[in-house]
Amino acid sequence: MIAYLFIFLGLVLMFFGTLGIIRFPDIYTRLQTSSKCDAAGAVMLLVGLMVREGLDSLSLRILIILVFLLLTNPVASHAIARSAATRGIKPWRKKK
Amino acid sequence: MTAVTIIITVLGITASLALYRVIFGPTPWDRLIAVNLISSKVVMIMVAAAVFFERRIYLDVALVYAIIGFVSIIAISKFLESEDTDKK
Numbered sequence: 001m002i003a004y005l006f007i008f009l010g011l012v013l014m015f016f017g018t019l020g021i022i023r024f025p026d027i028y029t030r031l032q033t034s035s036k037c038d039a040a041g042a043v044m045l046l047v048g049l050m051v052r053e054g055l056d057s058l059s060l061r062i063l064i065i066l067v068f069l070l071l072t073n074p075v076a077s078h079a080i081a082r083s084a085a086t087r088g089i090k091p092w093r094k095k096k
Numbered sequence: 097m098t099a100v101t102i103i104i105t106v107l108g109i110t111a112s113l114a115l116y117r118v119i120f121g122p123t124p125w126d127r128l129i130a131v132n133l134i135s136s137k138v139v140m141i142m143v144a145a146a147v148f149f150e151r152r153i154y155l156d157v158a159l160v161y162a163i164i165g166f167v168s169i170i171a172i173s174k175f176l177e178s179e180d181t182d183k184k
Binding site: 021 | 103139144156169
């Protein structure tokens with residue numbers, strides 16, 4: 001039951017992250033929702049799958065994947081934002 | 097309608113929605129963000145299939161897929177950062 005609660009929260013976070021990717025007006029705002037979706041949604045879903053599986057070698061491998069995703073997703077988001085800022089993409093402002 | 101069907105369906109539908117940003121994105125960085133998101137979702141689908149279908153080999157496939165996705169995102173963003181490439 002707890003496992004399915006975690007999985008449900010992860011799916012909800014994934015859905016709203018994708019909605020932000022489609023709806024937001026700028027690279028940086030899209031990057032923010034994408035990063036939240038990757039980090040929080042992935043952690044929720046993988047923790048839910050680990051709880052459902054129990055203490056096992058399979059759940060240990062899922063833990064390795066989770067640590068790897070937690071290490072690499074912020075680095076990838078930062079690399080994309082740094083590359084866009086270096087090439088002179090201006091942040092979005094509301095039109096007066 | 098089991099749990100694994102719901103998980104894989106929701107992740108697949110959201111990955112297809114992110115594909116809109118890959119196709120119609122105004123700049124290359126938008127496409128890169130959406131590709132990063134789709135790669136993360138494919139990893140989630142593989143882990144869910146490994147847990148629910150009792151196929152342990154999918155976990156290794158998911159880990160290798162995550163590594164390749166990370167390296168490709170870093171390489172493409174470094175390529176777009178360099179000044180001598182074209183704008184689009």
